[in-house]
Amino acid sequence: SKLGVLALIRMQGGYLVASPLDQNGGVRMDFRADDGSGTDQTFTADGAGSAVSPERNVGAFVDNHNHVIAVQDAGSRWYDLGKLPAAVGYTVLAVDGENCSGRSEAVGCTVYVKLSLDGANPQEQIWAVSPNVAAKRVLTDVITVNDVSTQGAYAVQTTSTDSGSCSEVRDGATGTALWNTCDYSFLRFSPDGK
Secondary structure, X not given: OOOOOOEEEEEXXXXXXXXXXXXXXXXXXXXXXXXXXXXXXXXXXXXXXXXXXXXXXXXXXXXXXXXXXXXXXXXXXXXXXXXXXXOOEEEEEEEEOOOOOOOOOOOOOEEEEEEEEOOOOOEEEEEEEEOXXXXXXXXXXXXEXXXXXXXXXXXXXXXXXXXXXXXXXXXXXOOOEEEEEOOOOOXXXXXXXX
């Protein structure tokens, strides 16, 4: 792109690329393989970032129509996972799972998105979108999801004040806190999730 690249998200076999669509702030999302080749798929995105699954098979972003789009298998598969409520902004926080096809009974992936809502009392909410499951508000007691491990645990921020913040690691299946601290910020798991 003559306008440059806004973000590169490393995935298996290549990169999910965010580049300016035009001078008016539009963002184009496409996949570029390690050899530089592209796919026929491109989307206009909301521009609020993207996230990748722990094993880097799935990347996700929100398009300009409030739909969560998942890209997987080195850019060869693109899935519309569902529509989010209207908001003034979207931030893709994390992707849990490595298969967003929706072709099995098991939920193969969940994408967590922070919605910024406008109004008399502006607020942020975390929503989850999965194949064949309606988008829903989740994790109402956390501020943000920082990461998901390969074992399905979540790193979340639970509070934030001028003097500091608190973080937890939660079991992905039960939501139970496994570890917490108000002395450090827990942002990312190691590649093996340990």
